[in-house]
Amino acid sequence: MTPQDLAQYRAQLLQERQSLLDRMAQQRDGATSRIEAAVAHFARTEDSTAQVNTARDLELALTEHEAAEMQAIDEAISRLEAGSYGVCQDCGEHITPARLTAQPIARRCTACQSAAEKNAH
Template sequence: MDATQTAVFREQLLAQQRAVLAQLAAQRGGTIGRAEAAAEHFGRPEDSRAQVATDRELEFALDAHETEQLAAIDAALSRIAADTYGECTDCGADIAIGRLQVAPEASRCLACQDSVEHQRRPG
């Protein structure tokens, strides 16, 4: 991958990173943590205990997803800095440009990603 292509992907990754961080800040109402936000949002006396528990679980699931997104973006930016961006972290093959255009944080080629997902499926 040439330096021009890498620079474009770096900008995309930085934009994604800013968007996720802004989304987190907006959802949390500033700098408070997800647990505190959940307590504030879902601690109303009219809510049932089951509703509160469900809403908190959703908050924590969203937090986990956003944390994974940020980790993937950070890892991709590290691969750019190490000049290994665009190489599959499993097999070393080039990741298709089309895949990186859709998911610039991708760390695996399609074959390796399919293999990982297949292994994660139950049964």
């Protein structure tokens, strides 16, 4: 992998990180107003607590998913800086440029990734 390749993946990761941050900010506003709407709408009904909990659960689920994505991006940037970027963590082979371009946070080569997904199920 050339320094130019590394710079390109780094730029791509930083861009993804930024768009994730933007998305999180937008969703947080959205989720907050959904909770407020739910509180206002169900304030005088019997099941108000259940409705509000659902909106909060939704927000928590979104946040968890984004936190995991953010962590994956940060880890990829650390690997770039440590010089271990683009190497499969399972078999130690180089991950193909096509796969890295499509998914710069990839930690495994295609073969190991599908093996890992099979094991997870």
